[in-house]
Amino acid sequence: MDLLAHGIWAGIGVAWGRRRCAIPRRTALATVALAVVPDLLQGLPLLALVLQGTLDASALLRYATASPGQEPALSPLVALWTHHLHCIGHSAVIAAAVTLLAWWWLRRLWLPLLGWWSHVVIDVFTHSAAFYPSPVFYPFTYWGFDGLAWNTPWFLALNYAAIVAALVWLRVHRRESSAP
Numbered sequence: 001m002d003l004l005a006h007g008i009w010a011g012i013g014v015a016w017g018r019r020r021c022a023i024p025r026r027t028a029l030a031t032v033a034l035a036v037v038p039d040l041l042q043g044l045p046l047l048a049l050v051l052q053g054t055l056d057a058s059a060l061l062r063y064a065t066a067s068p069g070q071e072p073a074l075s076p077l078v079a080l081w082t083h084h085l086h087c088i089g090h091s092a093v094i095a096a097a098v099t100l101l102a103w104w105w106l107r108r109l110w111l112p113l114l115g116w117w118s119h120v121v122i123d124v125f126t127h128s129a130a131f132y133p134s135p136v137f138y139p140f141t142y143w144g145f146d147g148l149a150w151n152t153p154w155f156l157a158l159n160y161a162a163i164v165a166a167l168v169w170l171r172v173h174r175r176e177s178s179a180p
């Protein structure tokens, strides 16, 4: 799914959760941040090159908006980094390992990780075999589920319509709960 929709859906989930239990503001913000980070990770090597002045800033934009096979040419090392960072951010195996490690360390679930999980799960179904299949079982396999590409026009429209409906629902129910 696109970056904006990932962030908004996580925000909707957090807003809904905050009505049921006390979620500190910082935890809420961290949850939304972790819902968008998986798509930003892979851009870091390119951003580093832009900051160094060895890559044109427009290449970063072209990379972020590329279709499969249309990405700007990258050096083998940068291509390797972007590839593996993308896989790490989209892997349920890595997310599970980090979740268990955090759970062991904190003795409880670290809530912001649910933002990351939302990204992993949503992307499995909103990418297709032809459109960056999500490597959910990386590092064991690059296999990805052949779902529906999120940039399919009717799905994109439906997704944002659902987002608007969810935001309206949250707003209406906030009014109802605060009404005298």
Ligand SMILES: [Zn+2]
Pocket: 001, 038, 039, 090, 119, 123
């Ligand atoms: Zn993604």
